[in-house]
Amino acid sequence: MMLIINGSTDDAGHEDPGHPERPERLAAALAGVEDLHLGDDLLAVAPYSATRSELVRVHESTYLDQLGAFCYEGGGDLDADTYATYDSWSLAQYAAGAGLAVIKEMRIRGDGVGFVAVRPPGHHALRDRAMGFCLLNNIAVTAAELTSVGERVLIIDWDVHHGNGTQAIFWEDPNVLYVSTHQWPLFPGSGAPFEVGGLNALGATVNLPLPPGATGDVLRQALDETAAPAIDAFKPTWVLVSAGFDAHRADPMADLALSSGDFAQMATFAASFAPAPGRIALFLEGGYDLAALRSSVGAALGALLGSDPANERPTSGGPGAEVVRSNRDAREIALRIAHDASQ
Amino acid sequence: MTDAVSSRTNPDIGGEVTKLGAKPYPAELECDIVTVTGVKLHMRPIRPDDAQSLVNFHLLLSSGSIYRRYFAVHPELSPKEVEHLTTVDYADRFAYIIEDGEELVAVGRYDRIPKTTDAEVAFLVTDHYQHHGIGILLLWHLARAARPNGITHFVAETQADNRGMLGVFRDSGYPLTTSIEDEIVSLRFPIQSTEQSHAHFLRRTTLFEPAEPDDGESS
Numbered sequence: 001m002m003l004i005i006n007g008s009t010d011d012a013g014h015e016d017p018g019h020p021e022r023p024e025r026l027a028a029a030l031a032g033v034e035d036l037h038l039g040d041d042l043l044a045v046a047p048y049s050a051t052r053s054e055l056v057r058v059h060e061s062t063y064l065d066q067l068g069a070f071c072y073e074g075g076g077d078l079d080a081d082t083y084a085t086y087d088s089w090s091l092a093q094y095a096a097g098a099g100l101a102v103i104k105e106m107r108i109r110g111d112g113v114g115f116v117a118v119r120p121p122g123h124h125a126l127r128d129r130a131m132g133f134c135l136l137n138n139i140a141v142t143a144a145e146l147t148s149v150g151e152r153v154l155i156i157d158w159d160v161h162h163g164n165g166t167q168a169i170f171w172e173d174p175n176v177l178y179v180s181t182h183q184w185p186l187f188p189g190s191g192a193p194f195e196v197g198g199l200n201a202l203g204a205t206v207n208l209p210l211p212p213g214a215t216g217d218v219l220r221q222a223l224d225e226t227a228a229p230a231i232d233a234f235k236p237t238w239v240l241v242s243a244g245f246d247a248h249r250a251d252p253m254a255d256l257a258l259s260s261g262d263f264a265q266m267a268t269f270a271a272s273f274a275p276a277p278g279r280i281a282l283f284l285e286g287g288y289d290l291a292a293l294r295s296s297v298g299a300a301l302g303a304l305l306g307s308d309p310a311n312e313r314p315t316s317g318g319p320g321a322e323v324v325r326s327n328r329d330a331r332e333i334a335l336r337i338a339h340d341a342s343q
Numbered sequence: 344m345t346d347a348v349s350s351r352t353n354p355d356i357g358g359e360v361t362k363l364g365a366k367p368y369p370a371e372l373e374c375d376i377v378t379v380t381g382v383k384l385h386m387r388p389i390r391p392d393d394a395q396s397l398v399n400f401h402l403l404l405s406s407g408s409i410y411r412r413y414f415a416v417h418p419e420l421s422p423k424e425v426e427h428l429t430t431v432d433y434a435d436r437f438a439y440i441i442e443d444g445e446e447l448v449a450v451g452r453y454d455r456i457p458k459t460t461d462a463e464v465a466f467l468v469t470d471h472y473q474h475h476g477i478g479i480l481l482l483w484h485l486a487r488a489a490r491p492n493g494i495t496h497f498v499a500e501t502q503a504d505n506r507g508m509l510g511v512f513r514d515s516g517y518p519l520t521t522s523i524e525d526e527i528v529s530l531r532f533p534i535q536s537t538e539q540s541h542a543h544f545l546r547r548t549t550l551f552e553p554a555e556p557d558d559g560e561s562s
Contacts, residue, residue, distance in 0.1 A: 020418050080415040132416060185407045187416045212407060253418055254406040
């Protein structure tokens with residue numbers, strides 16, 4: 001199986017000294033790819049900058065203008081967490097376009113696993129606002145391209161933070177099923193189990209919040225018991241993953257307790273819903289411990305490519321089993337109320 | 344055992360009226376407190392030389408606690424933020440810290456909203472000391488520090504499901520005015536000592552005051 005990755009883009013211009021979302025992250029993720037020793041089974045597609053028409057599917061035109069102008073005026077802090085530099089606008093457009101280039105190659109080949117290794121990350125970016133280190137919503141740009149040609153897109157977001165931007169963008173879109181596992185309470189504060197999608201897409205949002213300390217077995221339980229039935233019913237034609245690796249136990253940004261072996265299992269879970277070869281791509285989101293990021297990227301991609309890096313053992317025994325059950329109940333009640341209200 | 348702490352001084356009794364503006368370090372506001380589990384802690388106004396302690400404190404907080412306080416990821420404090428947070432004028436901007444030995448375990452602060460008699464109040468307590476009632480004690484003492492400086496009301500915002508924080512305000516005895524928008528609860532309340540807030544303070548003092556003699560500041 002071939003790994004199809006976006007071509008190298010010099011991302012060094014998007015940096016704020018001391019900020020955890022830093023260029024070394026991308027180097028660590030790519031080191032995780034190198035650890036797989038793929039040889040000729042690694043294909044780097046040419047860098048591609050998303051066009052205006054591709055971006056306005058998921059972002060407001062005025063926001064794009066404002067962000068571009070902000071960067072060209074020298075950049076600065078967009079909010080308490082999010083920065084932009086002079087180079088960020090250009091780099092963000094390449095980050096948003098990388099997924100488009102990867103799926104284009106995959107569609108031509110009808111095979112392969114995609115890895116969109118970019119920064120800045122994207123899943124917090126809203127239609128009209130940067131947020132949570134994210135400027136443009138990279139995975140949403142690709143999902144919108146796929147739905148524009150009639151595909152049904154499953155997005156699994158296993159970043160430790162809820163992907164509020166992705167959820168909001170596709171809230172009313174019945175052709176995108178958004179599934180998120182994330183720590184709660186935690187930034188950005190959204191992602192409650194009763195958030196199940198808008199009236200045009202009831203059930204097409206699945207939120208699986210988990211308490212601090214939760215281990216891989218609890219996440220798998222949540223995915224198996226709550227997400228899998230919804231995904232089976234949805235019948236996706238493509239699977240995209242918001243692959244943040246900050247749920248790793250070593251990550252300084254949050255308090256879930258996963259290992260690289262857990263990411264391998266979650267990747268296998270995601271791939272099991274791809275209806276054909278060449279229909280799954282991972283998008284780098286968070287992950288701020290460089291060693292954990294490297295090992296977890298290797299583990300997740302290795303699981304999809306049949307490689308077998310020396311992963312940490314999957315974890316178990318953490319809290320949250322009762323939360324999984326109550327989340328499922330809350331989701332069912334919310335769906336019932338929404339259905340009744342829409343009659 | 345209830346979730347509360349006790350102070351050796353009564354902040355709701357009020358303080359001396361002083362003129363507005365920057366003040367010297369108010370050492371007279373230092374005091375000891377005792378948690379319901381019997382742990383003795385020290386409370387004092389913040390100083391610029393607390394900068395490193397504040398950085399270390401922030402690094403020890405859980406991701407959830409940071410989110411509850413800042414509504415953001417806010418992974419670390421920048422040098423500019425640290426300077427801002429530790430350099431206060433003890434009038435329009437004031438902060439208390441609580442120490443367990445050398446370790447900073449809680450911070451509470453108020454910042455006057457410019458050209459008003461309102462001030463925004465906020466607390467941050469390490470995970471280990473949450474649900475020990477430290478927040479309510481910080482609130483009372485901040486109110487005591489604020490009143491002589493012409494501040495009449497505190498305002499605060501907290502997430503609607505943050506029951507711990509909402510409980511601090513509810514249990515303070517101050518009459519709350521609340522509103523909710525987008526899952527954020529906004530509170531505003533007068534901070535003058537009321538019969539109810541005084542009674543709440545005395546109840547905790549009776550329950551948890553250490554046996555040793557009072558230092559004379561409380562009534």
